[in-house]
Amino acid sequence: MTIKMTGVWKTFGEGHTAVHALQNIDLANPQGEFTTILGPSGSGKTTLLNLVGAIDDATEGHIEVAGVDLAGLSVDELVKYRRENVGFVFQFFNLIPTLTALENVELVADLTASNGAERAAEVLDRVGLGDRMTHFPAQLSGGEQQRVAIARALVKEPPILLCDEPTGELDFETGRMVLDLLQRVSRELSQTVLLVTHNAAIGDMADRVLKLRSGEIVEDVHNDTPIDATELTW
Ligand SMILES: Nc1ncnc2c1ncn2[C@@H]1O[C@H](COP(=O)(O)OP(=O)(O)OP(=O)(O)O)[C@@H](O)[C@H]1O
Ligand SMILES: [Mg+2]
Numbered sequence: 001m002t003i004k005m006t007g008v009w010k011t012f013g014e015g016h017t018a019v020h021a022l023q024n025i026d027l028a029n030p031q032g033e034f035t036t037i038l039g040p041s042g043s044g045k046t047t048l049l050n051l052v053g054a055i056d057d058a059t060e061g062h063i064e065v066a067g068v069d070l071a072g073l074s075v076d077e078l079v080k081y082r083r084e085n086v087g088f089v090f091q092f093f094n095l096i097p098t099l100t101a102l103e104n105v106e107l108v109a110d111l112t113a114s115n116g117a118e119r120a121a122e123v124l125d126r127v128g129l130g131d132r133m134t135h136f137p138a139q140l141s142g143g144e145q146q147r148v149a150i151a152r153a154l155v156k157e158p159p160i161l162l163c164d165e166p167t168g169e170l171d172f173e174t175g176r177m178v179l180d181l182l183q184r185v186s187r188e189l190s191q192t193v194l195l196v197t198h199n200a201a202i203g204d205m206a207d208r209v210l211k212l213r214s215g216e217i218v219e220d221v222h223n224d225t226p227i228d229a230t231e232l233t234w
Pocket of ligand 1: 012013019040041042043044045046047049051085113
């Protein structure tokens with residue numbers, strides 16, 4: 001799906017304590033584009049993802065996804081939008097500790113598929129965790145937990161994938177494996193991906209690299225020859 005932001009502002013608070021987390025953002029992402037977003041802490045990266053994912057709303061401006069203005073959707077329509085179109089992957093995995101890997105994925109699969117359990121098992125198999133499905137998060141390594149989180153985001157095959165520092169907690173090898181997985185699946189499904197990272201090297205695998213500073217886009221570079229994630233090094 002295409003994402004188009006025009007004149008988007010996000011302001012937290014009011015008056016002299018107001019924080020302008022995003023300032024007049026204009027941005028268009030075609031379907032299937034893999035974009036990394038870099039920028040210092042507090043520059044507005046997570047805020048941007050939250051607006052696209054309709055977890056939060058813009059203070060001003062328009063966000064259109066596949067030509068539909070999110071501001072015009074009712075609460076029910078927003079729930080449907082998030083459920084059907086958006087997959088989130090977070091830095092701290094956000095798995096439910098009392099549920100097994102399979103149950104964590106099934107929770108989301110059940111929302112969109114009648115055969116949720118079957119779909120959940122399929123996707124876990126695909127991320128290489130076919131033999132870990134009955135493990136609880138605490139019994140999995142960091143990379144395995146992140147792969148469960150990715151399976152959870154992918155089980156509904158969302159056209160938009162939002163990843164907030166998905167490799168922040170992982171060592172080099174594991175991080176690269178997770179990026180490879182994201183790259184392969186997003187290409188297969190032609191997903192529009194926004195991936196936030198502090199690691200500039202990851203930009204080499206992306207079609208586009210955005211840099212934010214103080215809520216503004218200060219750099220926007222297209223990359224015609226993204227490398228395979230397996231070739232990344234840092
Ligand atoms: N709910 C909130 N209430 C008030 N201020 C907020 C809120 N969320 C974010 N902010 C502020 O908005 C700005 C942008 O925050 P954001 O979380 O988007 O930054 P970030 O680029 O993701 O940073 P990091 O790399 O540390 O995750 C920061 O100044 C932050 O303090
Ligand atoms: Mg953040």
